Amino acid sequence: xxxxxxxxPIRTQVRDAVxxxxxxxxxxxxxxxxxxxxxxxxxxxxxxxAEHGDLASNLALKLARPLRRAPLDIARIIADEIAADAADxxxxxxxxxxxxxAPGFLxxxxxxxxxxxxxxxxxxxxDGWGRVPPVNPRAVNVEFVSxxxxxxxxxxxxxxxxxxxxxxxxxxAGGQTVTREYYFNDRGGQIPNLGASVVxxxxxxxxxxxGYHGDYVVSLAADLPEDVWSEATAAGAEANQIVGQWAGMxxxxxxxxxxxxxxxxxxxxxxxxxxxxxxxVDRAVERLRAGGHVYEQDGALWFRSTAFGDDKDRVIIRSNxxxxxxxxxxxxxxxxxxxxxxxLIYIWGADHHGTVARVRNAAEAMGYDREAVQMLLxxxxxxxxxxxxxxxxxxxxxxxxxxxxxEEVGVDAARWFFASRAATxxxxxxxxxxxxxxxxxxVYYVQYAHxxxxxxxxxxxxxxxxxxxxxxxxxxxxxxxxxxxAIVRFPEVVEDAATSEETHGVTAYATELAxxxxxxxxxxxxxxxxxxxxxxxxxALVAAARxxxxxxxxxxGISAPESM
RNA sequence: GCGCCCGUAGCUCAGUGGAUAGAGCGUCAGGUUGCGGACCUGAAGGUCGUGGGUUCGAGUCCCGCCGGGCGCGCCA
Numbered sequence: 001x002x003x004x005x006x007x008x009p010i011r012t013q014v015r016d017a018v019x020x021x022x023x024x025x026x027x028x029x030x031x032x033x034x035x036x037x038x039x040x041x042x043x044x045x046x047x048x049x050a051e052h053g054d055l056a057s058n059l060a061l062k063l064a065r066p067l068r069r070a071p072l073d074i075a076r077i078i079a080d081e082i083a084a085d086a087a088d089x090x091x092x093x094x095x096x097x098x099x100x101x102a103p104g105f106l107x108x109x110x111x112x113x114x115x116x117x118x119x120x121x122x123x124x125x126x127d128g129w130g131r132v133p134p135v136n137p138r139a140v141n142v143e144f145v146s147x148x149x150x151x152x153x154x155x156x157x158x159x160x161x162x163x164x165x166x167x168x169x170x171x172x173a174g175g176q177t178v179t180r181e182y183y184f185n186d187r188g189g190q191i192p193n194l195g196a197s198v199v200x201x202x203x204x205x206x207x208x209x210x211g212y213h214g215d216y217v218v219s220l221a222a223d224l225p226e227d228v229w230s231e232a233t234a235a236g237a238e239a240n241q242i243v244g245q246w247a248g249m250x251x252x253x254x255x256x257x258x259x260x261x262x263x264x265x266x267x268x269x270x271x272x273x274x275x276x277x278x279x280x281v282d283r284a285v286e287r288l289r290a291g292g293h294v295y296e297q298d299g300a301l302w303f304r305s306t307a308f309g310d311d312k313d314r315v316i317i318r319s320n321x322x323x324x325x326x327x328x329x330x331x332x333x334x335x336x337x338x339x340x341x342x343x344l345i346y347i348w349g350a351d352h353h354g355t356v357a358r359v360r361n362a363a364e365a366m367g368y369d370r371e372a373v374q375m376l377l378x379x380x381x382x383x384x385x386x387x388x389x390x391x392x393x394x395x396x397x398x399x400x401x402x403x404x405x406x407e408e409v410g411v412d413a414a415r416w417f418f419a420s421r422a423a424t425x426x427x428x429x430x431x432x433x434x435x436x437x438x439x440x441x442x443v444y445y446v447q448y449a450h451x452x453x454x455x456x457x458x459x460x461x462x463x464x465x466x467x468x469x470x471x472x473x474x475x476x477x478x479x480x481x482x483x484x485x486a487i488v489r490f491p492e493v494v495e496d497a498a499t500s501e502e503t504h505g506v507t508a509y510a511t512e513l514a515x516x517x518x519x520x521x522x523x524x525x526x527x528x529x530x531x532x533x534x535x536x537x538x539x540a541l542v543a544a545a546r547x548x549x550x551x552x553x554x555x556x557g558i559s560a561p562e563s564m
Numbered sequence: 565g566c567g568c569c570c571g572u573a574g575c576u577c578a579g580u581g582g583a584u585a586g587a588g589c590g591u592c593a594g595g596u597u598g599c600g601g602a603c604c605u606g607a608a609g610g611u612c613g614u615g616g617g618u619u620c621g622a623g624u625c626c627c628g629c630c631g632g633g634c635g636c637g638c639c640a
Contacts, residue, residue: 048583058582064620071620103620105583148640188640272640300638311567311636318638325640353568354635379569380633420588421577426570426633440602442588448602459599496580504578508587515587518603527599564602 006117009132009491011055013094014108015044018057021081030077034066044108046489053099053107054485060104071104079106086111110485112476118488120470122544130551132495134175141336142168144347145259146183149248150194151394152216153258153402155429159381161402162418164347165264166503167376169555174498179341181268182259183332186248187276188325194251195244198224199232202243214397220247258402262411263557270335272328281323281331284366285316288330293365303330308361308370326355330362337368346375353377376501378423384430405431412558416443419556420507442511446549447561449514452521453546454562459527460539467539474534479524480541486516487541490548494555503556510552517545 005013019042025031034040040062047056060075067074082098096111122129144164147157168178197211201221207213228246232239259266275281285301288294293304299319303326306313316327336344348356356375364370383390383400392399406414408431420442421427460466475484493509526538550560 043580043582045580045582048586052583056583061582061620101583103583185640190640298638302638315638320638322638324638350569350634352635356568377569377634382633417576424569425577428576430576440589444602445588448600452600452603455600463599500580508578511587521599522604525599563600 006114006121007133009495010094010110010114010118010488011044011492011495013114014055014110015042015057017085017093017095018042018044018059018078018082018106018108021078021085022059024081025077030081031063031074032067032069034063040066047105047107052101052105053097054110055108057106057108058104060100060106064104072100072102075100075104075106082106082108110488112473115475115484115488116470116472119475119484119541119544122487122547123467123469123540126547126551129547130173130490130494130555132174132491132498135495135498137175137177138342139177139179139340140171140343140345141179141181141339141341142171142345142347143181143183145255145264146185147255148185148190149252149255150190150212151214151251151399153255154392154394154399155383155390155402155405156381156392156399158402158405158414159378159418159423160347160349161259161262161264162415163376163378163423165262165557166415166419167345167347167501169557170497170501170503173494173555179268179339180264180266181270181336182266184252184269184271185325187272187328191244191248192240193244194247195240195242198243198247199239202229210395212395212397214394214399216251217397220250223250261403261406263415270332272325275328275331275335276323278335280335281327284331284334284362285323285327287334287366288316288362291365291367303358303362303365305358305361308357308364310357310361314358326358326362329355329359330366333359333363333368333373334366342372344373346373348375348377350377350379376423379426382426382428384428385432390431400431412443412447413441415556415558416441416507419503419558422502422504442507443558444564446510446514446553447559448564449517450546450549450553450560451562451564453517453542453549456526456542457539457546460535463527463529465527465529465532465535465539467543468536469540471537471540471544474537479520480538483516483520483541483545486513487544487548490552493552497555506552506555510549510556513545513549513552517542517549520545 022031022042026033040059042057042059043062044055044057047053060071060078063074064071079098079100082095085093086095086097094111094114095108097109099107101107142164145153145157145161147153153161164180168180171178193210194212194217197207197213197217198221200207200211201218202224207217224243224246228243232242235242285294288303293307294301294316295304296302300315301317302313303316304313314326315324316330317323333344356377359375360370360373363373383392390400417429471480471484474480489509493505496505497503524538526535526542528535553560
């Protein structure tokens, strides 16, 4: 007797049912209790082959060693319990049938009831479809992009921007509260450096070799307001700083506009200067000092990072009295935690991996849980045009901007590209190839399926056929079977994405769902005025497919068009 | 030199210790009296970089080697 909660993902219902069967087998003495040691978790997976059922469990294989019995024997005993449950026709029981296969797999078939109940849920609450019960509700701060305001965002910033946004969406889908945050390094020497380049152009002098050389610097010089310029010239040595401040603000506005183009919205913008002004950096340094985690040497103040496993100690106050960038990082950690976050995530390029340990070490030294400070490092993207690598240098003015990339490739295709690849894999992005193949891009395949369904539903309205509220009796066989099974899997995909903090499972799933829809479309006529009841049932299934496609694309920030 | 990441089909990439390693693109051969052909069906294509080890079972875990990327500042 198994009572399943229909609001849980089907895989979870099945897992509970298999676990219950195992417990019953133990209770009636058919299986011995597990001896001391780790108890195998009940794992439910989707078999690669359709003849292995809808879902499968390797539980018997896992139990073989601790129970010291043959996996096939264990599988048969558990299968008998599951089969008895199914034979009772317990209302809502998710499993309709079970087979045992060598070397000890339990192959499970879903019941019509669970399929019907799930499709009915999709139709009753389309917006809620795919939301999973929160596993680990937390308030999370996700900091990403955080490029210096010394030039426009380039394609080099693209991956971090998309990964940060996609990760945020996936965390939200998993029930967490996410704040998207951007950190501007507006202190240091790069702002005056940018100012120096603008000043040089304005004076008709050559730009310094280590200055910034892009066309955008020329534009900045041309747009420099007269009052800023006269203030700068009057200030003498401070001219670079004053012009740099203005240029930085100007560049920042452009960065914010580019990010809006990407569909990436930040909740909080923080500047390094504001952290210093509000005293966060000083207080953090004092906190480390009070804890005995710093020492002076060569006139500088060092954080004893080696005490937490780093390979060297790190300077936080230079011998000239200036705090380092790392000191601001430490202050920022305390400032973020003061806002009530349980968890801080940093999205960094792989070139920053050397700084991971020191920031987490400093957090631990200040009394925070280092596990609450997490860095997600993404691998570098090799941008290629016609097979030749595009080398980029913001200072030398050699780069392709993010805006140009979007103009060439399109935001949906670009989002799909990054969503379908794990963050840690090094990838090639051939811009010409992306353009050439844009018509063949899988994202359009998925969007086309959505548009096709929208067209069918319009057709149905014209024929005065409305989708049924539920689909009954036709899901175990025929063209409906594969499509229904693809639809109901969506919450599991969301759950896996939230758990793994990766999105490529979602793109793979969306592609497969689109494939199942296209196959259904081939085999089943949906709008047929001669068969109104069957039409209404098929319209309901197709509407559920459309909702699922739209929600999967929505999870990735990709549009679901009514027509293309 | 040390540390981290990566190596899977022609190309771009999935693969959470399980069954005959998958998808898209590309290539080849087919498909439309019908709701959108941006679609569908099929085929070819793999020593999972390499050599050991652990395991009932390894693309997956451990060790060595080869190849590629990145890092090793009182820069940011």
